[in-house]
Amino acid sequence: MFQRMGDWMLKVDKSKCSGCRVCQAICSIHHEKVNNPKKSRLKIVPKFPEPVIDIIVCDQCGKCAEACPSGAITEKNGVYRINKNLCTNCGVCVDACPCGAMLTHPDMDTPLKCDNCYMCARWCPTGAITKA
Numbered sequence: 001m002f003q004r005m006g007d008w009m010l011k012v013d014k015s016k017c018s019g020c021r022v023c024q025a026i027c028s029i030h031h032e033k034v035n036n037p038k039k040s041r042l043k044i045v046p047k048f049p050e051p052v053i054d055i056i057v058c059d060q061c062g063k064c065a066e067a068c069p070s071g072a073i074t075e076k077n078g079v080y081r082i083n084k085n086l087c088t089n090c091g092v093c094v095d096a097c098p099c100g101a102m103l104t105h106p107d108m109d110t111p112l113k114c115d116n117c118y119m120c121a122r123w124c125p126t127g128a129i130t131k132a
Helices: 022-032 063-067 092-096 119-123
Strands: 002-005 008-012 042-047 052-057 073-076 079-082 129-131
Touching (some): 008 052, 022 119, 063 073, 063 092, 119 129
Antiparallel strands (some): 002 008, 042 052
16 A cells, blocks of 8 residues: 655555564654654554554545644645644544544644654565655
């Protein structure tokens, strides 16, 4: 599956995902300076009983920006970003996300959303997430 990420595509191949969560670790370290998968901007969801793992990451569709009542989410070069100064943490964007990629954490003042840094693709050891 390809997901639009600005000028490049993020390719997700869940059949290659081992569930190691390196992508979540590097994401939370890069953005929040902590190794906490719950503060990552993507989700790894094991599906039991089958050995399948879903990789859920923002596809930059813009539904969050359309729903945001404070105008805190704007697009630049195909990537939607949250302006922390304008966000009221109302959660409307989280509810509007069709793929479940807008995440929240009780320690955070704003929702967590992929910002196109591609660190997950850079560090994925199995090639389940790649920059294409």
